[in-house]
Amino acid sequence: MSLKVSDLRVYYRTLRGDVRALDGPAFTLADGEIMGLAGESGSGKSTLGKSLIRLDGRMKYVGGAVELDGDEVPVWDDRKMNDFRYKRISLIPQYAMSAMNPTRKIGRMTAELLESRGVRFREVREELNRRIELVGLDVDVLDRYPIELSGGMKQRVVMVLSTLLNPSLLIADEVTSALDVSTQRAVAETLVEFRDRRFVKSMIVVTHDISLVYQIADSIMVMYAGRLAEKAPARTIIEAPRHPYTKMLISALPEVGVKYAEKRLTGIPGSPPGLLDPPKGCRFRARCPLASEECEEQPPFVEVERDHYVACWKAE
Amino acid sequence: MRKYFGRKIFVYALTFFAAVTINWMIPRFMPGDPVQSRLARASLSNPEASQAMRDYYNSVFGLDMPVWQQYLNFWGSLFKGDLGVSIWLFPTPVTEVIMDAVPYSLGLLLPAILLSWVIGNKFGAYAARSKWLDNTVLPVGYVLTATPYMWLALLLAWSLGIVGGFFPSSGAYSFALRPEFSWVFVSSLLEHWFLPFLSLFLVSLGGWAIGMRNMIIYELESEYANYLQALGAPRRLIRRYAFRNAMLPQLTGLAVQLGTVVAGALLTEIVFSYPGLGFLILQAIQNQDFFLLQGVFLFIVAGVLIANFIIDIVYVLVDPRTRIQMQGGAK
Numbered sequence: 243m244s245l246k247v248s249d250l251r252v253y254y255r256t257l258r259g260d261v262r263a264l265d266g267p268a269f270t271l272a273d274g275e276i277m278g279l280a281g282e283s284g285s286g287k288s289t290l291g292k293s294l295i296r297l298d299g300r301m302k303y304v305g306g307a308v309e310l311d312g313d314e315v316p317v318w319d320d321r322k323m324n325d326f327r328y329k330r331i332s333l334i335p336q337y338a339m340s341a342m343n344p345t346r347k348i349g350r351m352t353a354e355l356l357e358s359r360g361v362r363f364r365e366v367r368e369e370l371n372r373r374i375e376l377v378g379l380d381v382d383v384l385d386r387y388p389i390e391l392s393g394g395m396k397q398r399v400v401m402v403l404s405t406l407l408n409p410s411l412l413i414a415d416e417v418t419s420a421l422d423v424s425t426q427r428a429v430a431e432t433l434v435e436f437r438d439r440r441f442v443k444s445m446i447v448v449t450h451d452i453s454l455v456y457q458i459a460d461s462i463m464v465m466y467a468g469r470l471a472e473k474a475p476a477r478t479i480i481e482a483p484r485h486p487y488t489k490m491l492i493s494a495l496p497e498v499g500v501k502y503a504e505k506r507l508t509g510i511p512g513s514p515p516g517l518l519d520p521p522k523g524c525r526f527r528a529r530c531p532l533a534s535e536e537c538e539e540q541p542p543f544v545e546v547e548r549d550h551y552v553a554c555w556k557a558e
Numbered sequence: 559m560r561k562y563f564g565r566k567i568f569v570y571a572l573t574f575f576a577a578v579t580i581n582w583m584i585p586r587f588m589p590g591d592p593v594q595s596r597l598a599r600a601s602l603s604n605p606e607a608s609q610a611m612r613d614y615y616n617s618v619f620g621l622d623m624p625v626w627q628q629y630l631n632f633w634g635s636l637f638k639g640d641l642g643v644s645i646w647l648f649p650t651p652v653t654e655v656i657m658d659a660v661p662y663s664l665g666l667l668l669p670a671i672l673l674s675w676v677i678g679n680k681f682g683a684y685a686a687r688s689k690w691l692d693n694t695v696l697p698v699g700y701v702l703t704a705t706p707y708m709w710l711a712l713l714l715a716w717s718l719g720i721v722g723g724f725f726p727s728s729g730a731y732s733f734a735l736r737p738e739f740s741w742v743f744v745s746s747l748l749e750h751w752f753l754p755f756l757s758l759f760l761v762s763l764g765g766w767a768i769g770m771r772n773m774i775i776y777e778l779e780s781e782y783a784n785y786l787q788a789l790g791a792p793r794r795l796i797r798r799y800a801f802r803n804a805m806l807p808q809l810t811g812l813a814v815q816l817g818t819v820v821a822g823a824l825l826t827e828i829v830f831s832y833p834g835l836g837f838l839i840l841q842a843i844q845n846q847d848f849f850l851l852q853g854v855f856l857f858i859v860a861g862v863l864i865a866n867f868i869i870d871i872v873y874v875l876v877d878p879r880t881r882i883q884m885q886g887g888a889k
Contacts, residue, residue: 296787324790325790326790327788327789333789335788337781337784337785340780341781342785343803345799345803345876345877354795355791355795358792358794359790359791387878389878389879404789
């Protein structure tokens with residue numbers, strides 16, 4: 243088991259109080275597992291992704307623990323986290339297009355970054371070249387400035403850069419959302435290839451695009467309003483979801499081969515609750531067609547089948 | 559590269575042409591007649607003598623020709639480096655008058671602008687990462703930038719010059735001395751230089767510090783900085799990048815400042831009766847000295863253009879993005 247997150251709580255500090263963006267998810271990630279992390283905006287999926295590598299200034303660690311390959315990850319301690327960053331946990335950011343310093347040549351920036359982390363650039367240079375070629379780029383991109391590359395090229399460079407030290411865990415945060423469809427596909431396949439070649443051991447792919455993540459992920463975890471709703475193998479999530487939210491989410495996706503001229507795509511009525519002062523019990527209750535009295539108590543995230551976890555009283 | 563500079567030079571040439579033309583027009587369309595005022599100064603009673611003098615002056619200054627002829631002659635003599643004869647300091651050539659004033663203006667402004675730029679940027683960069691400094695540098699900076707520089711000049715001249723008596727408050731050197739290369743003269747020069755310098759230095763210091771602070775904060779929150787932090791890069795590296803990138807807009811600001819190196823000190827030079835170009839402008843206007851005014855303006859225009867051109871080149875060296883655009887290669 244590569245990653246184990248238990249009851250992690252990270253709140254956003256605001257003037258009006260704490261926004262409970264991440265309210266105690268507990269899950270595990272197996273070695274070699276690619277997990278898609280899905281949910282709508284504000285569900286806490288990005289917060290979870292960030293919490294595992296670097297809390298930004300507004301985020302406050304409240305409780306919970308993270309374990310990576312048997313070692314405790316001190317997510318609350320910015321300085322101690324530096325030992326884990328890049329070497330054991332790495333990130334492909336949402337903003338990969340602008341993730342590189344515009345006034346440094348890519349190779350020089352890479353060298354400076356590596357040297358600052360105590361890695362000799364000369365020693366990884368060959369591997370870097372190999373991987374640059376693996377993602378279909380020319381080695382001479384290292385002698386260029388980021389502005390000289392197209393968006394897709396920059397994305398690939400960042401992917402190589404982020405995984406260069408073979409981290410145990412890679413967080414890919416909305417990596418495909420700024421790309422066109424064909425590039426999306428290529429990026430997704432590269433992620434799988436990186437795993438297969440053991441550049442990274444396991445991966446969390448944060449996305450709101452379930453249909454894309456379905457193609458690459460081994461499992462999919464759905465979040466709702468700061469909590470986990472369901473985690474299961476990718477196929478199960480798509481074909482036999484148990485949580486009413488997942489069901490509605492999946493049914494809101496367009497299907498291949500269906501013409502939507504006559505039939506309107508349906509969404510999920512209502513909107514997620516505010517997390518400044520979230521309602522007690524199941525947070526999906528207000529939008530849930532099945533809600534009843536027992537939902538006033540928070541349902542536990544339990545394994546209903548092998549590798550299939552659901553947080554819903556009605557999921558049996 | 560050649561295309562880029564070719565285009566730049568063309569634009570600069572065009573600007574120069576327009577500026578020189580306007581520059582030629584302004585004094586001529588100003589109300590008043592310089593020859594008349596010279597005659598008044600001579601206070602001749604005999605109208606015939608007065609007419610003879612008027613004709614003489616008109617021909618010396620070339621004012622008896624049609625306007626278009628004057629304009630063409632102006633360009634012609636400009637290329638020969640001849641800016642005409644000053645009316646105020648008749649018969650000294652304008653170039654000579656200007657050349658006498660230039661060292662004072664440059665000596666005052668170059669150190670003031672460059673030092674305030676360097677120190678302001680350093681302060682601003684430090685302020686961006688220290689709460690304590692931020693809370694002191696920022697308010698002081700705002701007060702300084704908001705201070706009209708001639709007001710600060712007056713304040714300094716009054717407090718340190720007249721009341722305190724630490725520094726002389728007018729002129730470029732003591733009236734008892736004549737320019738020579740001696741310890742006495744140089745120290746007098748420095749004493750007279752200090753207050754005008756200080757007033758210019760202080761006012762621009764605040765602006766640079768605030769600008770740099772804001773730029774650094776912006777850069778430290780940019781996405782590349784976030785990415786580096788997520789990968790555990792040390793602060794030193796991130797700050798180095800941020801500082802370098804924040805310098806680029808500051809460099810543009812410096813270019814603009816350097817361009818106005820001469821005109822900017824007009825009021826300071828008047829307050830301290832400092833014999834630089836700004837002081838000359840005032841004298842030229844008061845004495846309706848077309849040629850001197852023209853000459854000074856021309857000098858300023860050339861200064862602005864040259865400074866901008868230099869910064870264009872520097873920019874190409876420090877910012878790869880301009881280099882790429884120049885080759886038309888950005889995709």
